[in-house]
Amino acid sequence: MSLGSRASPGFYTNTSLQEVGIKGESAMLPCTFSSRTPSYNGTIVVIWRTKKAFLGPLIFQCSIMNSTSGNHSSNNCTEWDRETHRYRLVGDPRRYNLSLQIRNVAYDDKKFYYCRVELRNIRGESWTDKTGTNFTVVARPRIIRLTLSGNVSVGRSLECVVEGLPLPSITWVRPEKNEMPTPEETKYAEQDQIQSKLSVSQNGTYTCRAQNEYGQDAEELHVGEKPSETQRTIILLLLGLLLLLGLGIAAVIFMHRRYKGSLACWKVTTRDQMNPANTHHNGPSEVASKGKSEDSCTYADIQFSPEEKKGNEKRRTPIPTKEDVTYATVVTQTKK
Structure with missing residues (x-):
């Protein structure tokens, strides 16, 4: 006083x-x-x-x-x-x-x-x-930001920007818990800020610690395979979408194969030899057809022919054959 x-x-x-x-x-x-x-x-x-x-x-x-x-x-x-x-x-x-x-x-x-x-x-x-009273102002250390830059191929480094007056001393703590003084410091234009950089050689948790005579501050940053909470949420969502997509594709393939194997393809033709007026049919006429190509179809030729009784015999009109085609012959008789 x-x-x-x-x-x-x-x-x-x-x-x-x-x-x-x-x-x-x-x-x-x-x-x-x-x-x-x-x-x-x-x-x-x-x-x-x-x-x-x-x-x-x-x-x-x-x-x-x-x-x-x-x-x-x-x-x-x-x-x-x-x-x-x-x-x-x-x-x-x-x-x-x-x-x-x-x-x-x-x-x-x-x-x-x-x-x-x-x-x-x-x-x-x-x-x-x-x-008069000369009033001076000091500041406790406060870490403004701790960031990671670069990648594995070109090299990674951590940057720690600290506020404090007097300017704090900065110490890095590596994943193996080894403490080391800051290897490189850069003073900012601001009177109370300082920057420190550290090369990253391995994954793990790094700590930037700042201290001066009025206090200290510390902040951690994990480098490597451990994702953040936001990253974990995004990864889980992507995995869920991929799973749903895979199940959808599998269901489509299953239904396609099942549908393909259960289709019956029929091609029905008729020949009426009883009525000469129907001779305008140039060959068999298609009545119904569904399904796939003719190679995978079963053909049924239904022929209507008059009975010519010679004793108890019935005459059948021969049906032409074709390779790789299965024919089913159905003979009908007219009622008296």
Whole structure:
């Protein structure tokens, strides 16, 4: 703590020359004062500026009523500022504490901060810290991305990009659990990022680990035959579709063969030798035909011929034969 500037006899303040905030977290800038009038009744005004003590940007201002009667109706110092909602007092000015809270610290918060207090009911009773508090911002390590590039034929490599301030040290853990410092590091244009690459020589789980004085972070990536959950789902779906397709093809082949083997192909011809008027038929006339080619058909020639009785004999008209054709002869008689 350092002694602040004196505004009037017996009126002093103490501030911190150096404070550190962690990115994304809350920080406090301490500031206290003392007064020669401890029994002061009236309004206390608190002001915080950056960059310059008197003319710098105003980031926070509040007022509170100090009264021995207990009337503290005027108090907006514990509320977040209306513009950014990031600043408020964590100290109580009635107890000489002007400490400021900054939430969600960012790199842009790195600057000098100055506190000021005014006792409005006492003329000239005010004080401004002319030294200021130098506020710096650091960051815990955070792995931004861990990716695999290349393939087996041209070579594979892992890339680990890490955020942190001070810049973290990076350690790789190979599948055989051997730890090794990063073989190659590249600093990014950003002040808080660093990149590390590692050649991949075998399948397995690789770990990128980053560490600085404010913390550490680690991330794993599996390289090789172990598919991810999404990949496993896609593979199972493809296998299911292939199985259904195979079953469908098998069913079609089975039905085709069964249908082919059970077809009966008939070609029926008639010859009417009883009525000369039917001689306009030039050879057998087809009555019904279905199925396949003639080579696989069974032919049935149905002939109608008159009975010529010679005793008990019946005359049959001979049927011409043909190679590779099976004939079934059906002889009918007319009723008397």
